[in-house]
Amino acid sequence: MLISRKRFLQISAGSIAGIALSNLWLPKLLSASNAKNGKGRLPIIWFQAQACSGCPVSFIDTEYPGVDEVLIEVITLEFNPVIMGAAGDQALGVIDRMITEESGKYILVVDGSIPLEEDGLYCAVGEKDEKPITALEWINKIAVNALAVVAVGTCATWGGIPAAPPNPTGAVPASKVVKDKPVINIPGCPPHPDWMVGTLVNVLKYGIPELDSLGRPIMFFGPEKLIHDNCELRQYFDTGIFAKDFGDKGCLYELGCKGPVAHCDVSTRGWNSGVSWCNRSGGPCIGCTEPFFPGGTGSGLYEKLPGAEVPGLEKINASANTIGIALGGAVVAGIGAHAAARMIATKYRQYKDEKNREKGTPYILKEKEEEEDK
Amino acid sequence: MAKQVVIVDPLTRIEGHLKIKVEVENGVVTDAFSSGEMFRGWEIILKDRSPLDAPPIAQRICGVCPMPHGTGAILALDDAFDVKPPANGRIIRNLMLGAEFIHSHLLHFYHLSALDFVDITAVLNYKGMDPKLNKIKDWVKADLDAKVASAGAPFLPRYEGDYIQDADVNLQAISNYIKALEVRRKAHEMLAIFGGKIPHCQTLFPGGVATILDLDKIVAFRSRLSEIRAFIDNQYIPDVVAVASLYPSYFKIGRGAGNFLSYGGFPIDDSGNQYYTSGVYADGNISEFDAKYVAEFVKYSKYSSGSGLYPLDGETTPDAKKSGAYSWLKAPRYNGKVVEVGPLARAIITYIKGTDPDLKNLLDSALTMLGLEPEDLISTMGRHAARALELKLLADKMDEWADELDPGKPVHTKFKIPMKSDGMGLTEASRGSLGHWISIDNWRIENYQAVVPTTWNGGPRDDSGNMGPYEQALIGAPIADVNNPIEVGRIIRSFDPCLACAVHIMEGDREILKFRVC
Numbered sequence: 001m002l003i004s005r006k007r008f009l010q011i012s013a014g015s016i017a018g019i020a021l022s023n024l025w026l027p028k029l030l031s032a033s034n035a036k037n038g039k040g041r042l043p044i045i046w047f048q049a050q051a052c053s054g055c056p057v058s059f060i061d062t063e064y065p066g067v068d069e070v071l072i073e074v075i076t077l078e079f080n081p082v083i084m085g086a087a088g089d090q091a092l093g094v095i096d097r098m099i100t101e102e103s104g105k106y107i108l109v110v111d112g113s114i115p116l117e118e119d120g121l122y123c124a125v126g127e128k129d130e131k132p133i134t135a136l137e138w139i140n141k142i143a144v145n146a147l148a149v150v151a152v153g154t155c156a157t158w159g160g161i162p163a164a165p166p167n168p169t170g171a172v173p174a175s176k177v178v179k180d181k182p183v184i185n186i187p188g189c190p191p192h193p194d195w196m197v198g199t200l201v202n203v204l205k206y207g208i209p210e211l212d213s214l215g216r217p218i219m220f221f222g223p224e225k226l227i228h229d230n231c232e233l234r235q236y237f238d239t240g241i242f243a244k245d246f247g248d249k250g251c252l253y254e255l256g257c258k259g260p261v262a263h264c265d266v267s268t269r270g271w272n273s274g275v276s277w278c279n280r281s282g283g284p285c286i287g288c289t290e291p292f293f294p295g296g297t298g299s300g301l302y303e304k305l306p307g308a309e310v311p312g313l314e315k316i317n318a319s320a321n322t323i324g325i326a327l328g329g330a331v332v333a334g335i336g337a338h339a340a341a342r343m344i345a346t347k348y349r350q351y352k353d354e355k356n357r358e359k360g361t362p363y364i365l366k367e368k369e370e371e372e373d374k
Numbered sequence: 375m376a377k378q379v380v381i382v383d384p385l386t387r388i389e390g391h392l393k394i395k396v397e398v399e400n401g402v403v404t405d406a407f408s409s410g411e412m413f414r415g416w417e418i419i420l421k422d423r424s425p426l427d428a429p430p431i432a433q434r435i436c437g438v439c440p441m442p443h444g445t446g447a448i449l450a451l452d453d454a455f456d457v458k459p460p461a462n463g464r465i466i467r468n469l470m471l472g473a474e475f476i477h478s479h480l481l482h483f484y485h486l487s488a489l490d491f492v493d494i495t496a497v498l499n500y501k502g503m504d505p506k507l508n509k510i511k512d513w514v515k516a517d518l519d520a521k522v523a524s525a526g527a528p529f530l531p532r533y534e535g536d537y538i539q540d541a542d543v544n545l546q547a548i549s550n551y552i553k554a555l556e557v558r559r560k561a562h563e564m565l566a567i568f569g570g571k572i573p574h575c576q577t578l579f580p581g582g583v584a585t586i587l588d589l590d591k592i593v594a595f596r597s598r599l600s601e602i603r604a605f606i607d608n609q610y611i612p613d614v615v616a617v618a619s620l621y622p623s624y625f626k627i628g629r630g631a632g633n634f635l636s637y638g639g640f641p642i643d644d645s646g647n648q649y650y651t652s653g654v655y656a657d658g659n660i661s662e663f664d665a666k667y668v669a670e671f672v673k674y675s676k677y678s679s680g681s682g683l684y685p686l687d688g689e690t691t692p693d694a695k696k697s698g699a700y701s702w703l704k705a706p707r708y709n710g711k712v713v714e715v716g717p718l719a720r721a722i723i724t725y726i727k728g729t730d731p732d733l734k735n736l737l738d739s740a741l742t743m744l745g746l747e748p749e750d751l752i753s754t755m756g757r758h759a760a761r762a763l764e765l766k767l768l769a770d771k772m773d774e775w776a777d778e779l780d781p782g783k784p785v786h787t788k789f790k791i792p793m794k795s796d797g798m799g800l801t802e803a804s805r806g807s808l809g810h811w812i813s814i815d816n817w818r819i820e821n822y823q824a825v826v827p828t829t830w831n832g833g834p835r836d837d838s839g840n841m842g843p844y845e846q847a848l849i850g851a852p853i854a855d856v857n858n859p860i861e862v863g864r865i866i867r868s869f870d871p872c873l874a875c876a877v878h879i880m881e882g883d884r885e886i887l888k889f890r891v892c
Contacts (some may be wrong), residue, residue, distance in 0.1 A: 043524070052437040053438050054573035054574060055437065057481075057573050058437070068509075078524050082387065084386050085387075085530055085531065087387070087863055093531075094527075127393075161414075165419075168413075168414070168418045190437060246579045246584035246785075246786050247585065247586060272559075276569075276571065278576045281566075281577050282584035294431060302424065302426050
């Protein structure tokens with residue numbers, strides 16, 4: 001559950017040399033946490049900015065290991081407003097103590113986006129000299145002395161709903177505020193508990209996990225984790241059976257499923273102890289792990305992805321329906337529905353780009369795209 | 375004795391960013407200010423989107439109570455689209471909302487509130503065989519022996535005060551703190567069985583749900599429910615009673631506004647009957663609830679829009695420099711009255727209306743056992759008692775509802791998005807009355823407003839200067855030690871604040887902070 005098979009084999013073969021970041025941080029991390037309490041637990045300051053608390057609530061939904069095990073054996077949760085006993089200055093004193101006494105040894109976990117407008121006053125915690133201290137100030141202060149930063153949830157990783165147009169508070173993700181520190185992005189609205197616990201365990205035991213270009217651990221969000229590729233409704237897509245109404249059986253493409261463009265492993269891992277997941281329940285994937293979530297003004301989470309041309313099926317400007325039928329007929333060898341999905345993904349990105357240009361892209365998305373282009 | 379100012383910021387173990395400031399004279403609170411410290415502009419973000427985006431996006435107002443917001447949103451869409459769910463759709467929505475209540479109430483008592491009363495350090499003297507308690511004991515002890523600064527984190531440090539002395543009660547509560555983590559996780563599993571995932575479920579649509587209903591889902595749901603009902607009856611209620619009987623003074627402290635409102639919730643048929651009755655109890659009189667009397671006042675709120683407006687006519691136009699305004703929270707009032715919402719409000723209204731004999735019997739026997747009068751329920755501890763008893767009855771009811779599901783029948787009625795329409799969705803959330811209002815034009819959301827429980831309970835003064843329920847509850851409360859204001863947390867947490875859903879207040883002409891939900 002916690003590490004992919006490939007990763008496990010890499011580790012058991014003693015070969016993590018391919019992971020530059022891990023090598024860089026591993027010795028420091030281990031000595032840091034050993035020095036901390038002799039038990040190798042990872043000290044955590046979990047700071048909430050413009051959050052809904054869905055991330056910590058999802059975190060405590062962890063099944064194996066249970067949250068009590070995590071708190072006792074994996075991390076030392078020094079600060080988390082939802083769970084901690086202390087309040088007020090006593091609680092904030094914990095942060096001050098960590099920054100001075102444990103500098104360079106703790107991990108900063110952030111959920112929620114960080115507002116920049118109005119000098120950051122849209123989110124404040126505590127006050128000094130009768131002036132509120134903004135989330136922006138806190139995160140800068142805590143991150144400077146942190147070993148690494150873990151952004152959890154789509155708000156902290158990409159901006160999420162608060163940063164959706166017109167972005168009333170100038171909300172940005174943690175990576176736009178934190179400088180000169182590694183930022184691990186664990187997106188999802190909320191993230192699956194295994195992604196959060198698994199990443200922390202990985203950091204503790206093996207260093208920072210292998211990340212993709214957007215800072216996501218590839219063991220949970222890698223290219224092979226496309227929802228559509230691993231969807232249990234995939235057979236319906238391949239045979240052209242599409243749900244036309246909510247509650248119908250069939251592929252959810254026509255109802256707006258974003259599986260062809262969304263990356264995460266819930267289609268195999270399952271949600272909430274594995275009892276279900278989005279598409280299994282009949283509610284189409286809305287792409288909550290992706291930088292485009294929740295889309296621009298004027299868009300809809302349940303808009304159908306645009307049609308795609310399928311290589312080899314000449315001049316068929318195929319909608320998913322025709323793709324499904326064509327592939328179900330097994331006419332063309334070598335054309336995986338895989339490829340079709342990829343085409344859909346590409347088309348969708350182009351479509352979304354155009355749409356965003358029309359309506360005004362949240363600037364964080366623009367910047368992400370520029371980074372991707374580089 | 376001079377006035378002392380006590381500030382608790384952040385008030386933790388709630389949802390969101392809350393600051394409480396009180397003035398204390400001779401050990402008693404004489405003035406109180408509650409400030410929410412976050413604003414995101416949800417209503418502004420929803421504008422111009424597809425109406426179908428309202429349930430998933432409105433849910434994300436709050437990660438502790440997403441399902442009530444989803445419920446408010448789909449009810450508003452049902453109303454605007456003029457579509458009704460079939461029986462299966464209605465029941466599945468109720469079961470999902472009920473599962474949310476279980477998760478939320480257990481989380482509230484054990485993980486958010488209990489540490490104000492239970493002495494967590496009692497575990498150091500544990501001598502029994504429970505492996506989990508022994509593990510915690512060894513863990514805290516080892517860190518204390520090693521003089522680790524963070525020993526016992528995240529449970530220590532804490533305010534010192536009059537924690538429970540009885541070792542058995544403490545150990546039982548600590549043991550159930552751990553057990554309740556697992557039980558509330560199972561409540562989330564129940565919700566995910568029909569909703570795909572939680573927090574933030576996937577299957578809420580106007581006209582019903584998208585859930586594919588089959589027998590194994592019903593069985594998986596009821597099996598977990600049965601386990602949870604046993605926990606509620608045998609652990610949760612006894613634990614609440616144990617704590618309540620050790621703190622009789624908290625049946626006198628934290629009274630609040632004394633007026634109550636319930637929209638009613640959990641529709642049980644197609645003709646508008648609901649499991650939770652609606653009503654208003656104000657100035658000693660009970661009356662029927664009428665949505666037209668809901669208005670939001672903004673004299674002291676930082677909005678340039680008009681005051682005293684019905685929510686659908688309301689706007690979210692921030693005006694940070696508005697003269698005289700001191701809060702980002704609007705002040706909702708019912709017919710001009712300050713009212714409290716939540717489990718206590720539901721209990722009082724149901725008790726007086728006499729609509730649920732089971733609840734009346736339970737409340738009466740609890741009052742007799744504790745030697746209390748019905749009036750004593752309007753208090754800090756009364757809120758905990760009302761929450762526990764309503765959960766028992768709701769969980770029992772949910773089993774009956776699950777039995778009514780018919781896998782052969784539809785879960786969803788077809789809908790068409792109207793070009794222009796308005797809708798209102800009123801429900802009861804775990805924390806109290808929740809309303810969503812939507813206005814649709816050109817097939818898009820033209821206006822969206824949510825009035826949430828924490829806005830009712832934690833809102834600022836209205837145009838006539840009347841304080842909100844949080845502030846009223848703090849007035850007159852004893853503070854034994856201004857350096858350890860444990861009483862403030864006890865009183866405010868009894869309301870189960872949810873700040874992602876709302877607040878900001880201020881003092882005189884000096885702004886303290888910004889806040890508002892949604």
